[in-house]
Amino acid sequence: MKKIDIAEVAKAAGVSTTxxxxxxxxxxxxxxxNRQRVLEAVKKLKYRPxxxxxxxxxxxxxxxxxxxxxxxxxFHSFYVSELLKGVGTGVERLKLNLLLHxxxxxxxxxxxxxxxVLFADIDGNEEQLDxxxxxxxxxxxxxxxxxxxxxxxxxxxxxxxxxxxxxxxxNLGHREIATIAGHLRxxxxxxxxxxxxxxxKARDIEVKPHFVQRGDYSGPSAREPARRLxxxxxxxxxxxxxxxxxxxxxxxVALGLGLRVPEDLSVxxxxxxxxxxxxxxPLTTVWQPLSQVGELSVEVLDKLMGGKLRRPVKxxxxxxxxxxxxxxxxxxxx
Amino acid sequence: MKKIDIAEVAKAAGVSTTxxxxxxxxxxxxxxxNRQRVLEAVKKLKYRPxxxxxxxxxxxxxxxxxxxxxxxxxFHSFYVSELLKGVGTGVERLKLNLLLHxxxxxxxxxxxxxxxVLFADIDGNEEQLDxxxxxxxxxxxxxxxxxxxxxxxxxxxxxxxxxxxxxxxxNLGHREIATIAGHLRxxxxxxxxxxxxxxxKARDIEVKPHFVQRGDYSGPSAREPARRLxxxxxxxxxxxxxxxxxxxxxxxVALGLGLRVPEDLSVxxxxxxxxxxxxxxPLTTVWQPLSQVGELSVEVLDKLMGGKLRRPVKxxxxxxxxxxxxxxxxxxxx
DNA sequence: CTGAAAGCGCTAACAA
DNA sequence: TTGTTAGCGCTTTCAG
Numbered sequence: 001m002k003k004i005d006i007a008e009v010a011k012a013a014g015v016s017t018t019x020x021x022x023x024x025x026x027x028x029x030x031x032x033x034n035r036q037r038v039l040e041a042v043k044k045l046k047y048r049p050x051x052x053x054x055x056x057x058x059x060x061x062x063x064x065x066x067x068x069x070x071x072x073x074x075f076h077s078f079y080v081s082e083l084l085k086g087v088g089t090g091v092e093r094l095k096l097n098l099l100l101h102x103x104x105x106x107x108x109x110x111x112x113x114x115x116x117v118l119f120a121d122i123d124g125n126e127e128q129l130d131x132x133x134x135x136x137x138x139x140x141x142x143x144x145x146x147x148x149x150x151x152x153x154x155x156x157x158x159x160x161x162x163x164x165x166x167x168x169x170x171n172l173g174h175r176e177i178a179t180i181a182g183h184l185r186x187x188x189x190x191x192x193x194x195x196x197x198x199x200x201k202a203r204d205i206e207v208k209p210h211f212v213q214r215g216d217y218s219g220p221s222a223r224e225p226a227r228r229l230x231x232x233x234x235x236x237x238x239x240x241x242x243x244x245x246x247x248x249x250x251x252x253v254a255l256g257l258g259l260r261v262p263e264d265l266s267v268x269x270x271x272x273x274x275x276x277x278x279x280x281x282p283l284t285t286v287w288q289p290l291s292q293v294g295e296l297s298v299e300v301l302d303k304l305m306g307g308k309l310r311r312p313v314k315x316x317x318x319x320x321x322x323x324x325x326x327x328x329x330x331x332x333x334x
Numbered sequence: 335m336k337k338i339d340i341a342e343v344a345k346a347a348g349v350s351t352t353x354x355x356x357x358x359x360x361x362x363x364x365x366x367x368n369r370q371r372v373l374e375a376v377k378k379l380k381y382r383p384x385x386x387x388x389x390x391x392x393x394x395x396x397x398x399x400x401x402x403x404x405x406x407x408x409f410h411s412f413y414v415s416e417l418l419k420g421v422g423t424g425v426e427r428l429k430l431n432l433l434l435h436x437x438x439x440x441x442x443x444x445x446x447x448x449x450x451v452l453f454a455d456i457d458g459n460e461e462q463l464d465x466x467x468x469x470x471x472x473x474x475x476x477x478x479x480x481x482x483x484x485x486x487x488x489x490x491x492x493x494x495x496x497x498x499x500x501x502x503x504x505n506l507g508h509r510e511i512a513t514i515a516g517h518l519r520x521x522x523x524x525x526x527x528x529x530x531x532x533x534x535k536a537r538d539i540e541v542k543p544h545f546v547q548r549g550d551y552s553g554p555s556a557r558e559p560a561r562r563l564x565x566x567x568x569x570x571x572x573x574x575x576x577x578x579x580x581x582x583x584x585x586x587v588a589l590g591l592g593l594r595v596p597e598d599l600s601v602x603x604x605x606x607x608x609x610x611x612x613x614x615x616p617l618t619t620v621w622q623p624l625s626q627v628g629e630l631s632v633e634v635l636d637k638l639m640g641g642k643l644r645r646p647v648k649x650x651x652x653x654x655x656x657x658x659x660x661x662x663x664x665x666x667x668x
Numbered sequence: 669c670t671g672a673a674a675g676c677g678c679t680a681a682c683a684a
Numbered sequence: 685t686t687g688t689t690a691g692c693g694c695t696t697t698c699a700g
Contacts, residue, residue, distance in 0.1 A: 005693055016671045021695060029669055048469060051447035052395070053693035055386035056676050063433070068422075080418075081411035088402075088436025097447065099397070100434040102422025113385035113431065135382060219612075248612050274411075278553075278582055278609040339677055350687045355679060363685055387677035390692050 004045045012041040024049055063097035064301055065114035069124050078273045079290060083120055083142065086294025094302050103128070111137065116305045118142065118297055123186055138304035140297045140313075145187050150312050152304065154297045156288045157316035158188055162195025162240070163202075164321055165268050165286060169238045170203055173330035174266060178211035178236035180225045180246050189217075192242045192270065211236060215246045222246035226253040230265070237265065237330055244269035244276045244285055251281050251326065262328035272322055282324035289317045338381045346375040358383055397431035398635055399448035403458050412607045413624060417454055417476065420628025428636050437462070445471065450639045452476065452631055457520055472638035474631045474647075479521050484646050486638065488631045490622045491650035492522055496529025496574070497536075498655055499602050499620060503572045504537055507664035508600060512545035512570035514559045514580050523551075526576045526604065545570060549580045556580035560587040564599070571599065571664055578603035578610045578619055585615050585660065596662035606656055616658035623651045 010017040015034055022030045023038040030038075041047070055061055066087060068080055091098045099114055103125060111117060117132050117139040119125060132139050133151060145155040169177050179196045182189040193212070200207050210232055213225030222241060229236060230253060241247035247269030254265045261267060261281045269276055269285035276283040296315065303309040344351045349368050356364045357372040364372075375381070389395055400421060402414055425432045433448055437459060445451060445462070450472040456463050457478070466473050467485060474486040503511050513530045516523035527546070534541050544566055547559030556575060563570055564587060575581035581603030588599045595601060595615045603610055603619035610617040630649065637643040 006695095007693085017694075018671055018696085019669090022670090025695085031669060034670085046469060048446050050390065050693050052386045052389035053676090054695075056384065056390050056678085057693075057695040059676065059695090061386070066434075078411065078415075081415050084414075084434075084436065088434070092436070098434045100400075100418075100422075100432045102418065102426070112382050135380060273608075275609050275612040278614075279612055280614045340679095341677085351678075352680085352687060353685090356686090359679085365685060368686085384677050387692090388679075390694085391677075391679040393679090393692065 004047045006047075006049065009038065009041045009045055009047045012045060013037040061113075061115040062095065063099050063114055064091070064116040064118060064298070064305075065099040065101060065111055066118040066120060067101045067103055067111075067125060067128060068120045069103060069122070078271065079143070080120060082290035083294040086291030086296075087118065087298055088294075089291070090295040090298030090302075094298060096298070096302065111135075116140075116301045118301055119144075122146075138301060140301045140304070142293050142297050143188065145191075145314070145316065147314075152300055152309075152312040152314065154293050154300065154313070154315050154317070155187075156290075156293065157318055158191035159195040159198070160316075161270070161286050161288075161319040161321075162192045163199040164319075165240050165270075166196055166199035166203075168321055169240065169266060169268065169327065170199075170205070172238075172266065172327060174238040175205050176211075176234075176236040177205065177238045177240060178208075178213065178229050180213045180215050180222050180229075180239060180241045180250065182215060182217045182242035182246075184214065189242065196240060208234060210234070215242070217243040217245060219245035219249040222249040223253060226250040227257075230254055230257050230259065238267070238327070239265065240268045240270075242270050244271045244273045244279075244283060247283055247285065247326070248275055248279045251279065251283075255280065262326050266327035268321075268327060276322075277324070279326075281326045284324045284326045285322055287320045287322050289319070293317060338379045340381075340383065343372065343375045343379055343381045346379060347371040395447075395449040396429065397433050397448055398425070398450040398452060398632070398639070399433040399435060399445055400452040400454060401435045401437055401445075401459060401462060402454045403437060403456070412605065413477070414454060416624035417628040420625030420630075421452065421632055422628075423625070424629040424632030424636075428632060430632070430636065445469075450474075450635045452635055453478070456480075472635060474635045474638070476627050476631050477522065479525075479648070479650065481648075486634050486643075486646040486648065488627050488634065488647070488649050488651070489521075490624075490627065491652055492525035493529040493532070494650075495604070495620050495622075495653040495655075496526045497533040498653070499574050499604075500530055500533035500537075502655055503574065503600060503602065503661065504533075504539070506572075506600065506661060508572040509539050510545075510568075510570040511539065511572045511574060512542075512547065512563050514547045514549050514556050514563075514573060514575045514584065516549060516551045516576035516580075518548065523576060530574060542568065544568070549576070551577040551579060553579035553583040556583040557587060560584040561591075564588055564591050564593065572601070572661070573599065574602045574604075576604050578605045578607045578613075578617060581617055581619065581660070582609060582613045585613065585617075589614070596660050600661035602655075602661060610656075611658070613660075615660045618658045618661045619656055621654045621656050623653070627651060 006017045006020050010020045020038050119141045121143040122129050140152045142154050145153045181193040215221035247267050251261050259265050269283045272285045272287035276285045300313050340351045340354050344354045354372050451466050453475045455477040476488050479487045479489040515527040549555035581601050585595050593599050603617045606619045606621035610619045634647050
């Protein structure tokens with residue numbers, strides 16, 4: 001079974017390769033008769049145009065790469081699924097192809113075969129980003145707002161989101177508001193903490209030293225911080241955790257200590273991951289427009305590739321506080 | 335800024351294009367001196383070989399496509415993340431590229447640019463599968479065990495898994511075991527129900543008509559079935575739900591009805607999704623080797639593409655029952 | 669509306 | 685060890 005190329009089809013249809021090419025590419029200047037003959041030949045021979053040859057000849061490349069750092073934990077899984085949903089939508093709408101690369105950090109993949117790159121976060125992929133930028137390949141970074149580099153970033157506004165959480169809690173009458181922060185080596189973690197600090201300050205609420213604890217977003221990492229907070233003489237009436245996992249763990253610790261949630265303790269999470277709704281106490285948390293981030297990123301990348309955008313774009317999308325049942329007004333506590 | 339091709343580099347390095355090609359492709363028969371000169375020229379000119387030209391000339395294609403049906407619900411998200419983790423690993427190990435296509439069902443994507451296709455389930459993608467098989471493109475289907483078609487399938491052994499659930503429950507002393515099945519139009523749903531039925535029969539336990547209820551895997555879909563089961567005069571002491579979401583909902587309904595879990599009702603789920611561990615009552619459920627499925631699929635596909643495999647492979651991977659706190663021995667109930 | 673011919677950038681014999 | 689020379693399969697002028 002020999003391979004069928006455009007010439008075979010042309011021969012079978014009794015036309016030139018050019019005409020076949022025209023039919024394939026939907027160029028209108030082909031007589032209906034020829035078009036039919038070509039279409040028939042294509043079907044009969046099961047002809048499939050060679051994409052490499054196509055791209056080579058037309059000098060085009062419509063595939064973008066997306067690099068995703070290690071999927072380890074649940075947060076990343078949820079984050080990635082949501083992001084991918086948006087990216088998938090965008091890619092489909094713009095008729096692009098998506099080359100996926102799940103990286104463990106340093107494996108260099110064939111970024112060369114791609115017209116643009118999307119970094120789903122870059123924690124651990126800094127060198128790859130550098131390389132891509134160095135090569136002048138258009139790229140967009142999501143979830144990681146990089147102020148220093150002239151690169152496009154699409155992320156969620158974590159700072160404002162955290163401020164809103166504190167505002168919400170304060171409106172409920174809370175003043176003893178503690179936080180369990182996430183990793184402080186990434187912008188996300190830093191911003192969530194800063195938002196808390198800023199909002200507290202804005203309301204002239206004192207941030208007692210032990211009110212700022214740290215975890216790493218994972219559930220177990222919040223166990224100790226939560227215990228410290230809740231067994232302290234001066235315990236908070238509300239805790240803002242930088243992830244839903246940590247919030248859920250916090251609730252568990254509280255319950256284990258004989259505290260009632262939300263009666264004795266209000267808890268707010270971040271992410272609105274699936275566990276939030278199913279948790280022992282349905283969690284009030286921050287929803288992020290992750291799939292929008294994905295879709296927008298593709299759009300921006302596409303423009304970048306098309307040269308329709310000269311300067312890097314830096315965008316932050318808003319979040320929404322979703323109220324469930326883990327918070328309560330202080331004056332109802334008694 | 336003109337485009338740099340291999341000829342430019344050759345000129346700059348004072349060698350032929352062939353030599354440059356050799357250096358790029360790590361062909362050993364190049365003098366150290368020339369190699370260095372080429373490398374320098376490459377760096378100075380920021381030369382990046384054109385992947386299309388490369389593939390065209392070498393007649394190779396090392397990218398595989400993965401098509402993922404609509405991500406709608408949580409189950410799919412979790413399923414996809416896990417699968418992708420495995421696929422990512424496999425692809426990296428085998429030095430393949432991964433073209434991702436998230437489909438809403440019928441959009442035809444550029445499967446032509448790919449040497450093999452992985453279908454992450456095919457619910458709703460039947461025509462695409464047909465087309466790919468028709469074109470003779472190697473492919474592997476996961477999660478969906480297709481007996482009728484000569485196509486490779488890698489899936490989880492749902493039948494045995496369900497049998498084991500019933501066995502587990504029976505060993506705990508339960509005889510009044512009901513089930514809330516999932517979609518019965520896909521093999522997964524059917525197998526989970528069949529496993530239940532088969533195991534019940536094997537133990538000579540009567541399956542009362544109302545003991546077989548149906549949902550669609552989603553949490554809300556189990557609400558009515560659970561209520562029917564639990565408000566029935568002849569209510570079961572154990573319920574096996576075909577998904578964790580449905581199991582969690584079942585627990586909620588039971589709790590709402592004043593039943594205790596696991597004291598008055600044992601519940602088993604399926605998937606071991608993240609919500610299982612965080613649920614109100616930590617859920618005993620079935621863990622599936624999803625990432626292994628992904629990795630194995632890539633391996634099989636690679637062999638298929640390399641012609642190292644003539645017949646389609648049909649493999650079922652085993653599951654594991656993970657015990658948490660939603661089940662209890664019947665004789666402890668009183 | 670159609671076709672001949674000139675590449676697209678690279679690889680792979682084949683010589684040297 | 686190196687270079688010459690054909691293509692790889694398709695698109696795209698440019699005449700007709």
